[in-house]
Amino acid sequence: MNNTVTTSITPALMLQGTSSNAGKSVLTAALCRILLQDGFSVAPFKAQNMALNSFVTPNGEEIGRAQAVQAAACRLEPDVRMNPVLLKPSSDTGSQVIVLGKPVANMRVKEYMNYKATAFRHVQTAYDSIAAEHDVMVLEGAGSPAEINLKAHDIVNMQMARYARAKVLLVGDIDRGGVFASLVGTMELLDTWEKDLVAGFILNRFRGDVTLLDSALEFTTNRTNKPFFGVVPYLMQLGLPEEDSVTFKEAIGRQLPLRDDALDIVLLDLPHIANFTDVDAFSIEPDVALRVVNSIEQIGNPDCIIIPGSKNTPGDLLWLHKSGLGGAVKNFAEAGGVVTGICGGFQMLGDTVSDPASIEYVEQASSTKDTSIHATQQGLGLLPLRTVMGEEKVLTRVAGTHVPTGNTVTGYEIHHGVTEAAGAQKIQSAITREDGTIIGYGLADSHSFQSVWGTYLHGVFDNDEFRRAFLNDLRIRKGLSPLQGVQASFSIDPALDRLAHTVREALDMKKVYEVLGL
Template structure:
């Protein structure tokens, strides 16, 4: 694939990695905040993102959650131009392709490869438009630029850097080991023009005495001709949403000690889990422990089970039944346990989920063990609701109300399904409504502030500090614990971004960074 180059490029710099989860997204956010602090108008850009964590822009379009965080680092509203192509996997071989914030189609890998020239034309237009409005752009790559099976149709790494006339900083994660081999090996697999774009290396997530690295740094620079621009320490409790599911998946089944005076909150890890960042805020609460489980054996005896969003609700419902978790969740509710469903998890709480047009399940490969699922899947049956997947996708920011408590809640909706009452509504009560009174959540009937079983389409519902504390205090009361007065933790990423920027500024040679930018 041959691409043209911009005639007059806005200063830019790109962070690429030796692998996925090397820390590119976080370092991109850090550089965005540093440049903003230094008085520049800066914006993030990622040509193509494959992620199930997404976010809705103010104009009702969908981008990767990481670019929304990076926009916050720039103190900008999220803009679809920051992530013009988003891929949301719905199976091992297929994804929903979202271009400029709107779904285009469900495509398998070979279909998407054929579509890439069209996608890149949209990428170029978006980049040029965004670059024209800012002093500098910080670009993020994806995976590794040395994936030689993908390089011929690359639109996110070196080809994007060449189009933007951007130099590249190559990031390696030293915490996982083998980082120097990864850096040298990546350079060995790059073409000569790609090597010329690399301005230097960054080591990320280092623990220990930095002086011990000197021989390795000198050797690697001598071997590649590329300098190190800094060694970034491992930042504990970063306080930012996870972009990649790698770290999230590593926590599955991990047995964390739960104090008698703390709450045990379980998140079910669905095979096609989406927007698992909806529960991030529980991680900062002093009286809550968040566990991620994907089996009955690891379920334990929690105080609350949260069923998150899914990019393949019918398939994940099938998995819940097959794994035995659906029966365990039902027994948990019968014993008085609290269950909350968000988006796809909300849909699963009902009696049925139908996907007659294969809106979510169309990308399944024939080799998939669940490829022949029925058009209608039995839900958990905890609420008298039914959901039907439709062609139209709801993408909207919401300010609404949690009906039982009267609390204001904010967030965003991303879903294809339409959920309606199925049968008698006597055992049902509204849980969440929009400002206009339309219902986006139901739960069991109750006469106090929180229902035993409830769900909502509202992503980010627990991000509000006051609402989250009220919910936790309700769980405490059910457990026989006294409520804690007032907000105990503030879930604001802005202070976290400042702390991150301070750490990265101290670690990097910012004079070299500015030299790379030509500023």
Template sequence: MHWFYERKRDTASTMPKHKPDRKIPALMLQGTSSNAGKSVLTAALCRILLQDGYSVAPFKAQNMALNSFVTPDGREIGRAQAVQAAACRLEPDARMNPVLLKPSSDTGSQVIVMGHAVGNMRVKEYVSFKPEAFRTVQQAYDSLSAQHDVMVLEGAGSPAEINLKAHDIVNMQMARYADARVLLVGDIDRGGVFASLVGTMELLDPWERDLVAGFVLNRFRGDASLLDPALEYTTRKTGKPFFGVVPHVTELGLPEEDSVSFKEAMCRNMPKAGSCVDVALIDLPHIANFTDLDALSGEPDVRVRGVRSPGELGRPDCILIPGSKNTLGDLEWLRRTGLASAIEQMGRQSAENAPEIVGICGGLQMLGRSVEDPLQVESDGRNDQTEGLGLLNVHTIMGPDKVLTRVEGTHTAFDLSVCGYEIHHGRTQVGEGGGVSPCVVLPDGTAAGYSTADGRVWGTYMHGVFDADEFRRAFVDRLRSRRGEAPLGRVVAPYSLDPALDRLAAVVREALDMSAVYRLLGLS
């Protein structure tokens, strides 16, 4: 079962006509940098407040991420906000992340407002659009907060990015609108955290400093008492207290919050004890929704490792091509690096121990014969048609309308239920001559993926396909059998976010001065 199908609670995505007279209690987590751990700490505080009896909701005005999720009403939000919603035991809601930016190049992004794409914009275009976006952000916050007791907000990057402050809609401007007190989070694991905290405060305007209630150190390893002199000095220098020191938590079991964390986790993914199925994940330049691999990498007999060159490919049991925000560009990258040729060669091997090759969403499109983008939905006009890997006899054409839907179906090779969500512009059809068959079928008979006759190459549009415990184990056992090992035949690592969120909440509750947090919020 998919992790978000565990609990369901209806939420309405309607906007209020009038601004409420009074703001509800709100706390905001901002960071001295990106990847400081704001998303995870926001989820932790959401779960703590829920455990203590409050109706709480998360909010991030603007998120830039290639990890996204689909709400029940077919809208797209950042995956981190979906996890935070799970911490609150709420269904994800577009109001929790009213603006989502999905980078498609170094200078441009697809802009998604209230869950629907409004176009691709370069930086200057988006800056001009921001006043309109902020009005939508304010309406979304007012509507969502009116239904809850307390809000936990997340900032983005750093509030001290002085080149962005003039048109900020996600950090201090949002905190001021929400009447939220700010906790500034620093990642001590990176080094230089005290200089970052003091430097951030120095670059803030006086009114912004007034919103900062204090600091939180994150990801500390060792004896926290050794930090006392530095904490005391920083408090004297800034006038702001520390609310706690959160320890470094390993193997938490939650989706990585961004690509930085994800790639670091892949680098740390050392061989596990005993024999492991070897899954080579193609680390595409525009990799998207890489959290599709979380449940798979959590299996004790599976190792997922990132691959960016043919020399790193080795002889895996499975090659997995993930989603992409720029399928045509990433196909060209596969050809430039030589990975395309290596994957094609392995895909045409007939040996019994040849690797299984799997594509998810953009990966499915890449496995086909061609990908066309006549309307330049993803491409820049220089390459509106690209040859695929040719391992599946399917063709994809990008269209202007994005498919956004939650789906349930059956993986035909195992006759097991799978569920997840689809986010894609492409429409994929079987080519002349056939040779492929549906491998994931929805209740109405629609194919959500295709496979070769022997089942060794297959792809699906369903994100989260590996979250289903029984299917995932059957898939891993098939790989075990191909390498000559006995299948385990039972679920050994159930995938659920709820226990992980409870463990996270316990760690953060112990590390933070929650009495001070509640006083800050004006809650008993």
């Protein structure tokens, strides 16, 4: 692997963590916004991201959702150069490898290890190009730099920091415990040249009196010879999309307190759930309680069930059938309940999902040796639709219309499947693109929203008027009065400003600028 150092002299700061979900993505976004507020042209960068939450750039290229949020922090359009390598797991041992926004292949771990030298060349080219256009770069690492089984093939942590000549701030999550051992242990496992790149530490997600940490901070600094740049408090309800599934998974089975007129919306946690950020906007609505479930016992009697996207629709569809959740959803719908599917969830609502080119199903079948996974899976049978997976991946930003209400909707499509109606007399268009292409269907219904409907449009609920219309339809079905007007505006820009303010107060920004040489 090429370990040369970039000729770029763009000042660069890199946030690495003692573990996954230490808060690197959020802190990267915060520092991007702070630097922007202070008058610098700044851009984010993550060499390699493993995530099932992705986003489509204006040029129809796929990157990690976290880098799209970080781009927003810089008030930039998402750019594929910000995340040149994206890995989307399709099983425990394999991922779809996306390079510069386009799928390259589905690879097992060893295949990808052999490919990494090529991937890193793409990473270097992308970094040099985008760094040359900005005053300063803020990079994000992945996982931990001290994973000794992965260091030889590293392209995202210390190798990237060395290439970019970036100074590293190591982030530890104190809320999970053991943070000082994690910081010291990480430093112990780094090589000398890697330690030299570490400028210091950030403690993240602290609750309480910061002065109580003084002795621990002093001990850790004396032991490692690295200073602390600050202690960031635990931030509740950030209002930003989650990059990591760890926090999302913690919500499974949790029963939220419901106000008397609250709508109970259930999201199914699929084994290969993708783009669960599609439901983030519900969290700001005053009359919604969102629950994440993965068993029949947890479903209860909700007002709506949402089936989200999936990176392995055939495998997750089989899981729904085997777990009994598929039958429970079908019974719920047939009793008049509202069921909505997004992307892979939309495909599952139909009669069949076929994968003749082995785009998704073969990886799951071969890795689990499960002979019950076939090229054609039976869907839930709630909509007369047939889906066929195609080799060409649809990646596009969309403006369109929700046909029953006339509401304008925007978002993006990321999918391999082509879905066609098999019984047009029973269903009607739900969502169409501006050019008239149908990207969603639903059962004919006397309500303003169909009782069963789905769409390929990710981010559809981010649209304020549309979301309120959907929720008001649920309220009417429940016998409640609709709420007049938009109740909450889903915009991450104010959230980024609030985040930047808190992080600026918590960090020694003078020291940060000294490290950057600015």
